Amino acid sequence: DAGITQSPRHKVTETGTPVTLRCHQTENHRYMYWYRQDPGHGLRLIHYSYGVKDTDKGEVSDGYSVSRSKTEDFLLTLESATSSQTSVYFCAISEPLSGGEHNNEQFFGPGTRLTVL
Amino acid sequence: AQSVAQPEDQVNVAEGNPLTVKCTYSVSGNPYLFWYVQYPNRGLQFLLKYITGDNLVKGSYGFEAEFNKSQTSFHLKKPSALVSDSALYFCAVSYPSNDYKLSFGAGTTVTVRA
Numbered sequence: 001d002a003g004i005t006q007s008p009r010h011k012v013t014e015t016g017t018p019v020t021l022r023c024h025q026t027e028n029h030r031y032m033y034w035y036r037q038d039p040g041h042g043l044r045l046i047h048y049s050y051g052v053k054d055t056d057k058g059e060v061s062d063g064y065s066v067s068r069s070k071t072e073d074f075l076l077t078l079e080s081a082t083s084s085q086t087s088v089y090f091c092a093i094s095e096p097l098s099g100g101e102h103n104n105e106q107f108f109g110p111g112t113r114l115t116v117l
Numbered sequence: 118a119q120s121v122a123q124p125e126d127q128v129n130v131a132e133g134n135p136l137t138v139k140c141t142y143s144v145s146g147n148p149y150l151f152w153y154v155q156y157p158n159r160g161l162q163f164l165l166k167y168i169t170g171d172n173l174v175k176g177s178y179g180f181e182a183e184f185n186k187s188q189t190s191f192h193l194k195k196p197s198a199l200v201s202d203s204a205l206y207f208c209a210v211s212y213p214s215n216d217y218k219l220s221f222g223a224g225t226t227v228t229v230r231a
Contacts, residue, residue, distance in 0.1 A: 002190060006161075040223055041223060041225050042207055042221035042222050042223045043161070043207065043219075043221040044221070045218055045219070045220075056216075058218065058219065090160055090161070092161075105163040105166055106163070106219060107163065108153075108160035108161040108162070109160050110159065110160050111158075111159075111160055
């Protein structure tokens with residue numbers, strides 16, 4: 001999976017508890033992304049980062065926050081987990097092509113299955 | 118707003134037969150188009166992309182896709198399907214004005230029977 005690890009791989013938690021998911025890459029790619037995968041919706045972008053301490057919201061960012069203090073790590077935090085956040089979470093990385101155009105493919109981690117009871 | 122549609126939830130074919138997975142997009146301008154495949158309990162794997170140039174793009178595992186601007190389509194094809202091609206396939210689109218963020222279709226489950 002292209003030098004990308006996610007931890008934990010599985011987690012069960014209770015409503016109202018904070019949860020942090022970690023994505024670690026060894027590829028030194030500039031861009032990192034967090035997606036959630038739900039049946040019938042494909043993958044939806046939660047947040048992304050275009051460099052250390054540079055992050056931005058995706059289409060389903062409510063209830064989530066992120067941090068990127070190092071190139072290799074991108075953390076996703078659910079401040080107070082809800083049952084609607086039960087999902088499979090994927091991290092992805094990409095690197096802009098030379099010349100700055102960012103039409104390069106993304107590489108995905110193995111995913112974290114999160115269940116909120 | 119950019120979006121991508123995969124009109125078929127499931128595609129079933131016999132091994133050795135041609136496989137087509139459909140994708141249409143709705144963006145203005147020149148989109149960048151991608152196909153990914155997901156095997157059970159795995160992350161997504163990149164198959165191929167169209168950025169510019171030849172409308173027929175060849176990718177991994179014998180797959181190819183044809184960009185058709187007039188029909189706003191980017192269908193994935195394989196001339197002779199294998200049982201091992203059974204997986205979930207996603208089409209995705211990005212656009213420069215949206216910071217190249219990917220928008221994914223809902224996915225198509227492909228089952229190839231022996």
